[in-house]
Amino acid sequence: MSNMTVSVSPHIKDKTSTKSIMRDVIIALTPALIASVLIFGMRALLVTAVCVAFSVGSEWAFEKIVKKPNTIGDLSAAVTGALLAFNLPVGIPLWQAAFGSIVAIVVVKQLFGGLGQNFANPAITARIVMLLAFSSTMTTWVFPGLVSSATPDALSGATPLVILKGETSAALPSIRDMLLGVHGGCLGETSAIALVAGGIYLLVRRVISWHTPVAFIGTVFLFTLILGEQPVYQLLSGGLLLGAIFMATDYSTTPSTNWGRIIFGVGCGLITVLIRVWGNYPEGVSFSILLMNILTPYISKLTAKKPLGGAEV
Amino acid sequence: MSKKRLHGAHVPHWKNTAGDKPEKMPTPAVVTIPMSMHIGAPAKPVVKAGDEVKVGQLIAEAGGFVSSPIYSGVSGKVKKIDDMLNSAGQRVPAVTIETDGKQELFEGIAPPKVTNLQEFLDAVKNSGVVGLGGAGFPTAVKLTVKDLSMIEAVIINGAECEPFITSDTRTMIDDADLVWQGIELLQKYLKVKRVIIGIEDNKPQCIGNFRKMCKPGCGVEVSALPAIYPQGGEKVLIYHTIGRIVPEGKLPIDVGAIVINCTTLAAVAKYIQTGIPLYEKCVTVDGSAVKKPKNVIAPIGTPLKDVFEFCGGFSSEPKKVLYGGPMMGIAVPDLEQPILKNTNAILAFNEKDAELPKETACIRCGRCIAHCPLNLAPVNIETAFRLKDAASLDILKVNLCMECGCCAFVCPANRPLVQVNKLSKAMLRNYQNEQKALEEKQKAKEKAKKEGSK
Numbered sequence: 001m002s003n004m005t006v007s008v009s010p011h012i013k014d015k016t017s018t019k020s021i022m023r024d025v026i027i028a029l030t031p032a033l034i035a036s037v038l039i040f041g042m043r044a045l046l047v048t049a050v051c052v053a054f055s056v057g058s059e060w061a062f063e064k065i066v067k068k069p070n071t072i073g074d075l076s077a078a079v080t081g082a083l084l085a086f087n088l089p090v091g092i093p094l095w096q097a098a099f100g101s102i103v104a105i106v107v108v109k110q111l112f113g114g115l116g117q118n119f120a121n122p123a124i125t126a127r128i129v130m131l132l133a134f135s136s137t138m139t140t141w142v143f144p145g146l147v148s149s150a151t152p153d154a155l156s157g158a159t160p161l162v163i164l165k166g167e168t169s170a171a172l173p174s175i176r177d178m179l180l181g182v183h184g185g186c187l188g189e190t191s192a193i194a195l196v197a198g199g200i201y202l203l204v205r206r207v208i209s210w211h212t213p214v215a216f217i218g219t220v221f222l223f224t225l226i227l228g229e230q231p232v233y234q235l236l237s238g239g240l241l242l243g244a245i246f247m248a249t250d251y252s253t254t255p256s257t258n259w260g261r262i263i264f265g266v267g268c269g270l271i272t273v274l275i276r277v278w279g280n281y282p283e284g285v286s287f288s289i290l291l292m293n294i295l296t297p298y299i300s301k302l303t304a305k306k307p308l309g310g311a312e313v
Numbered sequence: 314m315s316k317k318r319l320h321g322a323h324v325p326h327w328k329n330t331a332g333d334k335p336e337k338m339p340t341p342a343v344v345t346i347p348m349s350m351h352i353g354a355p356a357k358p359v360v361k362a363g364d365e366v367k368v369g370q371l372i373a374e375a376g377g378f379v380s381s382p383i384y385s386g387v388s389g390k391v392k393k394i395d396d397m398l399n400s401a402g403q404r405v406p407a408v409t410i411e412t413d414g415k416q417e418l419f420e421g422i423a424p425p426k427v428t429n430l431q432e433f434l435d436a437v438k439n440s441g442v443v444g445l446g447g448a449g450f451p452t453a454v455k456l457t458v459k460d461l462s463m464i465e466a467v468i469i470n471g472a473e474c475e476p477f478i479t480s481d482t483r484t485m486i487d488d489a490d491l492v493w494q495g496i497e498l499l500q501k502y503l504k505v506k507r508v509i510i511g512i513e514d515n516k517p518q519c520i521g522n523f524r525k526m527c528k529p530g531c532g533v534e535v536s537a538l539p540a541i542y543p544q545g546g547e548k549v550l551i552y553h554t555i556g557r558i559v560p561e562g563k564l565p566i567d568v569g570a571i572v573i574n575c576t577t578l579a580a581v582a583k584y585i586q587t588g589i590p591l592y593e594k595c596v597t598v599d600g601s602a603v604k605k606p607k608n609v610i611a612p613i614g615t616p617l618k619d620v621f622e623f624c625g626g627f628s629s630e631p632k633k634v635l636y637g638g639p640m641m642g643i644a645v646p647d648l649e650q651p652i653l654k655n656t657n658a659i660l661a662f663n664e665k666d667a668e669l670p671k672e673t674a675c676i677r678c679g680r681c682i683a684h685c686p687l688n689l690a691p692v693n694i695e696t697a698f699r700l701k702d703a704a705s706l707d708i709l710k711v712n713l714c715m716e717c718g719c720c721a722f723v724c725p726a727n728r729p730l731v732q733v734n735k736l737s738k739a740m741l742r743n744y745q746n747e748q749k750a751l752e753e754k755q756k757a758k759e760k761a762k763k764e765g766s767k
Contacts, residue, residue, distance in 0.1 A: 003632075004631065004632055004633055004634055004644070004645070004646065004647065004667075005632055005633045005644065005667045005669065006633075006644040006645070006646050007633075007644055007669055008729060008731055008732040008735065009639075009640060009641045009642055009643070009644075009716070009718050009721075009731055010639060010640045010641070010718030010721050010722050010731065011633065011635060011639040011640075011642060011644070011662070012324070012325075012476065012639040012640065012666075012722065013670055013721075013722060013724075013727065014322070014324075014722055014723055016680075016723065016725045017673075017725045017726075017727070018673055018674075018676055018725045018726055020725070021676070021678070021725055071673070071674070074673065076676075114674060115673075115674045115676060116674045116675045116676045116677050116726075117674075251676045251677045251678040251679070252676060252677040256677060256678070256679025256682055256683075256692070257679065257682065258683075304690065304693075305682065305688040305690065306688060307687055307688050307689050307709070307710035307713050308319070308548075308552075308558055308686075308687040308688050308713070309548070309558045309559055309560045309561050309563075309687070309713060310560075310561050310710040310713055311560060311561040311562060
């Protein structure tokens, strides 16, 4: 008997793996993490660390309990933890951050079957749960910045979206501060430059395609332009860039065809603006992505590619 | 030329042996020639144990219309005719010949008389040539067209898109004249007006060679195609040269095209020029476990181990050995397997390259969909297969799949998508047969009822 392997073709494989994709996402999130530490201080790092630790830990524990193979090595739980942290205010009590991480991994991801099976984005859904459960801490924007050009008042006060909504008399930060991220907001969402840099990295590495982010951001820009709602500020504030680049491009919860991705992005953009302009919440990115997540199977079906040369069934 | 390009994968080229002129290997001690090296009925042996055979002598005749005769590539004595286990695990009859090392040419070899289409097709059949690109479809059958006016273009396949393989490249460099003579034969007897030689642009020497041979008004053009796998796939090549889509269940001729591999055509031309039938093959020997990769000319039936030995043996223990390229090649169970008519490469890989990647959960990234040349959705096919949903497999058009392997190549979760597609096709076939049987039963029942009521 020979001891040669006999397997079905192909016998070679490109280098991309789930782990390499997740590693790329973590690399892409790094500029925003560095920016958040510079803007909000070391506590940003602490909150991120807690979220990542509890995400990875709860994935490990859940899989241990239900006797599933351990998958923390694919780094997807770490990505979820980091994304959730980026969606939290820096002053969030750590136990709340930990709670949110467990909700994201156990309830939203694992109970639906684990990686690739969940229909809703775990980080987004957990953030919404936290927003409803811990409304006050989730909307308290403390700002103990290390490097800041803005006045302490503007920093600790309101987010640009709250200001845009006219709910406070504070002045809008300058465009330069908006780009750098020196303004109130969740810890990972403020620095436009850092987020775009991460997005470009993901595009270059072909981890994401341009369709969803461009459709999402473009729709928000155009829609607010038509409504006369300061499109540039709308684009740079809130979780739009973070959401459009990192969360609306999540594989399992968004369509897998390019046209589907465009529809998804446009839908997210419309819902975001509707909530921002007419809704009760100043921010609508999370809700828009979650709502579109629910529509994803239908968008996928609608935009399925036609097999080349396929006869009618 | 079509504007839109089909999707594919950027596979590595690894054409390490492109510059090596093929070397003829010493005659092996024993050859084992299976009677089934082509699609269709197995050939019927015309020799028996104890017979003396010479090089180029017929040892088996075609077993039907879709079949092909087989010639000996060695001189020696027929040892036995019995069953062997081929690489697919099937029992096939095979002729085993013990060689005498003399390599005497059979005295009956003479160029066939070819003056009209029928004689041409007979000659193609008698040459023993089958699709040498890997498919093994009898060439004479492919060239038998009901109505010659159906042929709008003949596409000569010189894409050679699989990594490692360079045997077609060598044909186009060393035997360009034969390829050209083959083209002239097609023009003469099949009245072909347009001939397109499709070559991937990573083979500039081959492209240049043929461009020089194309005189204005000769009806032959060279199409330099981007080196994106699977450029040499029949459907892909047709789309990229004449812009036609071969519909499900149809053949290329139904859209006016005949695709023929360049080495196949050279082999046909060689037979018609000299009377020497197909009995030896140029194969690329490469892979991480091979000491000295090179192109080797070996008699059909030579055990793989002899060919590898001629290439300096193994640098490390081979853990996986393939017929053909790494994208679509077939893994062989042992090194006693012979060189076949349609073997264009044999590759041996070391332990590291033979390791099967660990399958993980699908992350729905959509890469398999984005890279499928035929716009199939392997991820959905896999889901339907696991749910045993045969009706969906039909809607998802799994039967269109040419098993090129792009989906599995790019899958970050290492899912065995090609394997699933193969199994899905079988599942769909069973389902359709069952449906048919059920319908017939129903009809028979109704008929019986009607007759009963009369």
